[in-house]
Amino acid sequence: MENSLQPSGRDHSSRLRLRPTMLSDLDFVISVETDAQNLPFITPWERTQHEGAVRFPDFRHFIVEAGEHYERAGFVILQGCRNPHGSVELKRVVLKAKGQGLGRECVRQLKRMAFRDLRAHRFWLDVKSLNTRALALYRSEGFVEEGCLRESVRIVIDGVGAGYDSLIVMSLLDREYAARVALQLEPA
Numbered sequence: 001m002e003n004s005l006q007p008s009g010r011d012h013s014s015r016l017r018l019r020p021t022m023l024s025d026l027d028f029v030i031s032v033e034t035d036a037q038n039l040p041f042i043t044p045w046e047r048t049q050h051e052g053a054v055r056f057p058d059f060r061h062f063i064v065e066a067g068e069h070y071e072r073a074g075f076v077i078l079q080g081c082r083n084p085h086g087s088v089e090l091k092r093v094v095l096k097a098k099g100q101g102l103g104r105e106c107v108r109q110l111k112r113m114a115f116r117d118l119r120a121h122r123f124w125l126d127v128k129s130l131n132t133r134a135l136a137l138y139r140s141e142g143f144v145e146e147g148c149l150r151e152s153v154r155i156v157i158d159g160v161g162a163g164y165d166s167l168i169v170m171s172l173l174d175r176e177y178a179a180r181v182a183l184q185l186e187p188a
């Protein structure tokens with residue numbers, strides 16, 4: 001699949017925002033994370049890991065709010081916000097509603113945060129190769145595939161091991177982001 005050079009026609013920017021996660025949000029975070037729809041694509045954290053990510057400055061843990069009344073729609077986590085090499089990781093993005101353009105808007109806001117606010121040199125992530133939706137999203141938002149960590153995560157179906165999946169490592173560099181901004185592929 002090729003990188004799309006066209007921004008998405010759907011504009012959710014006016015109805016999606018990120019706000020810092022509070023400890024009182026963690027029941028919501030864990031319920032979204034452990035939802036059967038999402039579990040195949042992520043490795044859920046213990047509550048204490050989320051608590052750490054809310055508190056430690058190397059992380060940014062956000063609730064995604066969307067819709068007319070900005071209801072809680074999911075959460076995102078950045079890691080490496082103080083990385084000495086400027087390598088910031090999109091650690092996790094999990095949304096309740098799928099296929100409505102919220103993921104794309106989240107990724108766009110997170111790129112802006114990584115490069116403009118955190119002054120990242122490299123914004124990277126890994127994604128399971130079976131996660132075709134997320135892969136398509138990241139590719140079309142300019143992320144470049146760096147490599148494949150072969151068979152690095154177990155596939156579990158109904159609690160039973162069913163082989164292994166590979167992780168695809170992807171990144172966007174600051175100069176690539178700047179080029180996308182110049183080409184107006186990134187919203188202002």
Ligand SMILES: CC(C)(COP(=O)(O)OP(=O)(O)OC[C@H]1O[C@@H](n2cnc3c(N)ncnc32)[C@H](O)[C@@H]1OP(=O)(O)O)[C@@H](O)C(=O)NCCC(=O)NCCS
Binds near residue numbers: 042095102131140
């Ligand atoms: C992955 C996730 C964040 C994407 O967010 P989303 O709101 O569902 O995605 P969007 O509606 O913004 O769609 C983005 C693109 O994904 C692709 N896509 C959407 N649904 C798809 C599907 N069922 N199959 C393949 N690709 C799909 C399309 O290219 C789409 O862009 P387009 O509609 O403009 O062509 C969300 O689905 C999610 O939370 N999934 C479960 C957890 C997860 O996988 N997290 C990522 C781990 S790396």
